[in-house]
Amino acid sequence: MPNELNLPSQPNKNIYTVSRLNADVRLLLENEMGIVWLIGEISNFSAPVSGHWYLTLKDSRAQVKCAMFRGNNRRVSFKPENGKQVLVKARLSLYEPRGDYQLIIDSMQPEGDGRLQQQFEQLKMQLAGEGLFAQSSKLPIPEHPQRIGVVTSSTGAALHDILRVLKRRDPSLPVIIYPTLVQGESAAFSIAQAIGLANERNECDVLIVGRGGGSLEDLWCFNHEAVARTIAASQIPIISAVGHEVDVTIADFVADMRAATPSAAAELVSRDQSYKLDQLVSKKRQLIAAIKQQLAMHQQQMLIQQHRLQQLHPKHQLQQQSQQLDEKETRIRQAIRDLLAARKQQLANLSHRLELRSPDNQLITAKQQLTSLEQRLHSALSTRMNKEKYALGLLAEKLDAVSPLATMKRGYSISSIGSTVVTKAKQVKADDMLTTRFADGKITSKVISIES
Missing domain, CATH: 3.40.50.10550 (Hypothetical protein af1403; domain 2)
Known part of the structure; x- marks a missing residue:
């Protein structure tokens, strides 16, 4: 059966419903036109209990329906009346249920004020830019x-x-x-x-x-x-x-x-004068605090300078030098005492070691007596030799040529153990009785220790 209505056999996306058409047209109007300024005469003005305003703007040849919602019309400073010329700032839109295109008014002024307001907005945008x-x-x-x-x-x-x-x-x-x-x-x-x-x-x-x-x-x-x-x-x-x-x-x-x-x-x-008074009091306090701080700082500097002056004063320097001398003297005295104490301690240590090595105390006593006798003998010999030096000198000169004693007079001596003459230290051992012959005599001694 032929398609008498010429309907498309396949679904076509370009087929609109009425509601879709009105919605798309509304978006097209709002997006393409944007904000418009419009001068017209008010007619059919109504203000229902919702607080919104509905009106028609017309001139001698056309008219357009408008709506101004409560949030915007609260800013209008005059009472709109039919027959009054106004300048409105609005957005173009469409009332979808009826398919009527309309203006959504954002602001409204009387025509004279409106023109000034438009100039105000233009200059404002220019200067802001x-x-x-x-x-x-x-x-x-x-x-x-x-x-x-x-x-x-x-x-x-x-x-x-x-x-x-x-x-x-x-x-x-x-x-x-x-x-x-x-x-x-x-x-x-x-x-x-x-x-x-x-x-x-x-x-x-x-x-x-x-x-x-x-x-x-x-x-x-x-x-x-x-x-x-x-x-x-x-x-x-x-x-x-x-x-x-x-x-x-x-x-x-x-x-x-x-x-x-x-x-x-x-x-x-x-x-306010009270504020100035408060400021004056505050400045006074700050000034007093600053003066006190400066005085304290200068006083501290003066003390520092006084201390430096005292350090540089000749009397102070003499006192310092005198004190230094006293300290050095004290250190020297203490060093001497320490040295004497050390030497005494060394001597005590040596004496203790000697006591440990000695056969008995009698040997120590004998040694002390021998030492005393040696000292007395040396003293007596020295005195005797000085008295007869001249006489002995004459005789010595005669004997020097033929007697070995001449050599001994020059400070040499001959030591022997029994009949053996000692020529080397290793011939002698501890406790040997050593006979030492001098030019004027001989002495007998006992060997205590041998040092190489």
């Missing part, structure tokens, strides 16, 4: 400024608020006023000139630039590109204080600091 809002390019606000500059209207409420706060908190702080227009077509250039003049004169540490509250049109001079670039180029730190806390301007982004109000700016740059 150039880095004028970067935190790294901002100057630090001095903690204790010595002189304050104020760029504002000389008759405005902002100046009176600033001066009132400064008078209350820090009446001694000098204030320099750079009067300028803060509203109108020429206000932006007047503000830029005042900031330039303050930089040229360079007589203050920080500038407060601002005015009191007002509408978007009233504050628009602080959204001017010339003011923004002049603030960015300022060598003096600038605090932006424009309008009320909810008001935000381009000057706030470019300035080194933003204050919610002119009064808040005055609070930032001034210090």
